[in-house]
Amino acid sequence: MSPELRSAAERAERCRRGRIVLIDDDVEILAAITSLLEFEGYACDSFSSALDYLRQLEVPRRSPPGPSCVLLDVMMPDLDGLEAQRRLADLDDTPVLLMSGASGAREAVTAFRAGALDFLIKPIEAETLLAAVERALLASRDRQHLRVKAQSLTRRLAALTPREHDVAIRVAHGKLNRVIGEELGLALRTVKLYRQRCLEKLEARNTADLIRILQEEEL
Amino acid sequence: MTGQASVTAYLFLGLIFLIMPSLTWVILARQRSRVVVLWCAGSLLYAGGMLLVGLRGSIPDWVSFAVANLVTLAGLLSSIQALRLDQGAPWRLRWMVVAGLVYLLNFEFIERGLGNAPLRKEFIVLVHLTLLLQVVRWAWRIARRQQSMGALAIAGSHLLLAAAMLVRLVHLIQVGGGGEGPTRHLVEMGLLVSAGVLAAIVGDVGFIGIALERSARQQLEAVACKVRMEESLRLGNQLAHLDRQRSLGLMAATLAHELNQPLMAILASAQAARRGTAANRLEPAQSLELLDKVIANSRRISGITERIRSFIRPGEPHSAPVDLVRITREMLELLQPDLQRHGVRVTFPAASEPVLVQGDAIQLSQVVLNVLRNALEAVQLVPDRSLQIQITRSGSVALLSILDTGPGLDPGLADQVGRPYFTTKDRGLGMGLSISIAILEQHQGNLTLRNAEGGGACAVMQLPLLAPGSRQPRVPAENALAPLVVLAESTGGGQ
Numbered sequence: 129m130s131p132e133l134r135s136a137a138e139r140a141e142r143c144r145r146g147r148i149v150l151i152d153d154d155v156e157i158l159a160a161i162t163s164l165l166e167f168e169g170y171a172c173d174s175f176s177s178a179l180d181y182l183r184q185l186e187v188p189r190r191s192p193p194g195p196s197c198v199l200l201d202v203m204m205p206d207l208d209g210l211e212a213q214r215r216l217a218d219l220d221d222t223p224v225l226l227m228s229g230a231s232g233a234r235e236a237v238t239a240f241r242a243g244a245l246d247f248l249i250k251p252i253e254a255e256t257l258l259a260a261v262e263r264a265l266l267a268s269r270d271r272q273h274l275r276v277k278a279q280s281l282t283r284r285l286a287a288l289t290p291r292e293h294d295v296a297i298r299v300a301h302g303k304l305n306r307v308i309g310e311e312l313g314l315a316l317r318t319v320k321l322y323r324q325r326c327l328e329k330l331e332a333r334n335t336a337d338l339i340r341i342l343q344e345e346e347l
Numbered sequence: 348m349t350g351q352a353s354v355t356a357y358l359f360l361g362l363i364f365l366i367m368p369s370l371t372w373v374i375l376a377r378q379r380s381r382v383v384v385l386w387c388a389g390s391l392l393y394a395g396g397m398l399l400v401g402l403r404g405s406i407p408d409w410v411s412f413a414v415a416n417l418v419t420l421a422g423l424l425s426s427i428q429a430l431r432l433d434q435g436a437p438w439r440l441r442w443m444v445v446a447g448l449v450y451l452l453n454f455e456f457i458e459r460g461l462g463n464a465p466l467r468k469e470f471i472v473l474v475h476l477t478l479l480l481q482v483v484r485w486a487w488r489i490a491r492r493q494q495s496m497g498a499l500a501i502a503g504s505h506l507l508l509a510a511a512m513l514v515r516l517v518h519l520i521q522v523g524g525g526g527e528g529p530t531r532h533l534v535e536m537g538l539l540v541s542a543g544v545l546a547a548i549v550g551d552v553g554f555i556g557i558a559l560e561r562s563a564r565q566q567l568e569a570v571a572c573k574v575r576m577e578e579s580l581r582l583g584n585q586l587a588h589l590d591r592q593r594s595l596g597l598m599a600a601t602l603a604h605e606l607n608q609p610l611m612a613i614l615a616s617a618q619a620a621r622r623g624t625a626a627n628r629l630e631p632a633q634s635l636e637l638l639d640k641v642i643a644n645s646r647r648i649s650g651i652t653e654r655i656r657s658f659i660r661p662g663e664p665h666s667a668p669v670d671l672v673r674i675t676r677e678m679l680e681l682l683q684p685d686l687q688r689h690g691v692r693v694t695f696p697a698a699s700e701p702v703l704v705q706g707d708a709i710q711l712s713q714v715v716l717n718v719l720r721n722a723l724e725a726v727q728l729v730p731d732r733s734l735q736i737q738i739t740r741s742g743s744v745a746l747l748s749i750l751d752t753g754p755g756l757d758p759g760l761a762d763q764v765g766r767p768y769f770t771t772k773d774r775g776l777g778m779g780l781s782i783s784i785a786i787l788e789q790h791q792g793n794l795t796l797r798n799a800e801g802g803g804a805c806a807v808m809q810l811p812l813l814a815p816g817s818r819q820p821r822v823p824a825e826n827a828l829a830p831l832v833v834l835a836e837s838t839g840g841g842q
Contacts, residue, residue: 154608154611154612156608156609156612156640156643156644156647157608157611157612157615159612159616159640160611160612160613160614160615160616160619160637160640161611161615163615163616163619163633163636163637164615164616164618164619164622167619167622167623167626167628167629168622203604203688205687205688205690206690208688228604229603229604229606229607229608229610229611250607250608250610250611251607251610251611251613251614251615252611252614252615253614253618254614254615254618254619254621254622257615
């Protein structure tokens, strides 16, 4: 393997473990935390300003698959951490950890209300930092799974024809085939046929499974 | 016989009045004020008059009569003037001259015009009596006002002399033009001489007493004043020290952040090194890099603590050449985190050479910080935040001007700015600017605040420039350390 390929492979490996976006206006801190995280096998992208990171997000870029989180300093010159957190939350659901050396309860409460996963007080012990990062990555993984699941379900539901959709909803509501047929003006045989197709298209093993899937989608 | 006795009496009195003021003059060698000069001169003139009278017969009559009486009168007037001057109510010289002339004219008129020798005598004694009572009156006033035993002695002895004069006046009126009995004359002369001697001795001793009491009191007052000055200086310095602590208090959150950043870097680097080494995954180059980070950030912390420590260092201010450019830069560094956090642009053209003034570096830094902080707080109220700092020389003064883009001074409140306890800020004590003004006044400088033409406020600090090349203080040390009178002077009427 060429060095580039090897480093790309290493990066992919690190990203699979977890990618941490580190934002702090202090380059010394960026360097120190990056060392710490890289020793633990994580990928670490550091930015000395939240604006830089937001600007970089505007250009869609593929990064290797894997969980990720943002570690954000509160006290920064051009865009403070709390405001950056708010703007990030508008963009995606990446878990956000905040850190600060001199913040009070007010900042912490604001951060948690805006959905921060943790609020770390500098100087942060390595164990505390790594545990928080671990939790954030776990949350990220969960969110990614849910997203994938939701996406496939949406795709499967989209495969149903309007008639099949109507039938599926009524099945989910526990209605009998005969009632469904009367409501939709369909022959009993046709209802049975649609019902079978729904099971196939939604990849449900039986009627109970079909009802569970549809309830998850809250139809 | 009686003439002989009179002559002896007058000569004796003259000698006493000559000796006493001379003694007084010698004793009060160190306190010779105009009052002492007038008093001694008064006594000497009086003595001169007495001696001239005593020499009657040996010298021309016009000298022993007209001149002698005029000299005696001048002596009495001079004594009274001494006491009046002491009380701050001297007669005008021209009135005294006029009085002397009137006296002389009257004297000659009675003598030659009326040819009435007894009346002339009565006139002289009456004038004497009146003037002696003046001496008594003013001495009594001094005694009462200053609880002075010396003045009381003067008043008492001169009252006695006045009483003797009164006795003589009454007798002169009684006998009218007729000759007086020799015995009676002798008794009266004895009384007058005794009272005169007493007045001369006790009066002069009393006067020495007043002068010495006065000098002791002045020394006491000088000491008290010095103590007050020192106390005021001490309080002023404490106040300035407290203000510096407060300034740092206002920066506490920022400073905590400032200290925590390098601490965080140290902790993370050290722990990365520890974990890396424990897992045997650390290469020597990496561990060196991490250790370098620990060292560099430790130095960063000690730099910050040193900055704080030297700023709040208590203790006596001491006067030395101070570079305005350097202290301004240092204070900007101290405020840098705050300036950055609030997005304040600072333009401070680098000066080619130091701008030296004489004073206490810490107190002057404090003034610069207060003014900068004020500007920083002003620009926080507007979106466009910038400070324009300039240090210039103008003639013999150094000017530090700070122009901000804030809302400027409220014209209605402009004259109150700088008054102790006046503040428009929620968290302010209103002491910052008044302390700054006091410090600058102590350094022979001043602070002006005005609205700039293009909007915003402009603060200009003015200090006497230290001549280039000279390292000698142009300002005397005591002057430079005059007390901060911010509380004592300013609470009443404002500045």
